[in-house]
Amino acid sequence: MMTQIKIVLSRSQDTLLQDAIGAASLLVILLVALHMPGAY
16 A cells, blocks of 8 residues: 555646645645635
């Protein structure tokens, strides 16, 4: 299991940062949307 994870991480090293940035931006969008007041 750990060997497979290491292999996957080594193969996707160049896109790992882009994926992390994308996940962080989705989290920020979600948090901002949850804190917006509702339009009643």
